[in-house]
Amino acid sequence: MRTAVWLTMLFLAGSIVRAQALPEPSRVISSNTHVVPVYRGFEAMAPLVERRPDTLHIINFWATWCAPCVKELPYFEELTRERGDRPLKVVLVSLDFRQQLETRLLPFLKDRDITSSVVVLDDPDANSWIDRVDPSWSGAIPGTLFLGKGTRLFREQTFTRNELHSLVDSLLERTP
């Protein structure tokens, strides 16, 4: 049943953005506005950060309780809303606590009207996976991975609007 729901979602998502499928999640949580894949264990999500997609993927690690993350979130949302035909995809990887996904994350996504892809990484053994996202990452959030065909860049920082947009512009220009 769970797989069927997910396949349907993939199909729907596929009709909008082809070939940008997310790895199959361990489970899915949903509200009347959002459907969010949950990866229990980093391994299930690993393809997302280990592949070299044709489209520039901007993978932001955040949580609703992280003030600097919430502050920069609107700039990532702008990238999604204003992307037009630019080949980019924003994925917001929530590190919210397991007990707060339904009570805190889903209402947050609804209140803020988040349109970027949101997934949850539920793997408390962070020492086992932080280096796989990027060895330069200390583990502080927010952190953002920029992943494209010829691009792999990790930034442990809170972006201003200008910093994020000019970095994305320069990365997109680099890609032929």
Place this chain on the structure above:
Amino acid sequence: MKTYTLPLFALLFTLGSLTAIADGYEVGDRATDFRLKNVDGAMVSLSDYSDAKGFIVIFTCNHCPYSVAYEDRIIALDRKYRDKGFPVIAINPNDPAVQPEDSFEKMQERAEEKAFPFPYLFDEGQKIYPQYGATRTPHVYLLEKSDGDHIVRYIGAIDNNHSDPENADQHYVADAVDALLAGDNPDPDMTKAIGCTIKTKK
């Protein structure tokens, strides 16, 4: 021209992040002492503890949910290791102008609520955490006294499960202190964890 400037840009970004990592201590380095104000108003330095064999220095704070999740475990570490010569020294590295929850007054409140048995110091002016290289809360530096110096023996996380202490099966800090007490080197001597950024004015 453009084809050259853009890769250069990327290179500069990369160099920027490398510099960020290079700051702060690595295992084996000598850690600085400090003189910081405790929640009881007294000034505290490592040199005050003449009988200690070392210190479990933990950069932590009030507001960060990860720090809160570890409070009871930090208390337990102090209870277990203080008498064995490795007391906990907690330091709040955040600028309260950026995160008001981490003001000195709020630190005093939290220390009283939780009856912290260890000093909870305020890194006023944020002079100490950059020398250690702390990037997040909580962030542990295990120090061992050696010929009057404080040598860094372990850097990183407290254990491998922030959300559920019962299910942590790697107790990094406890294992590292046990190793030192047995005359061994901690293994691992460096781990990572998700945490809150240290709050500072840009």
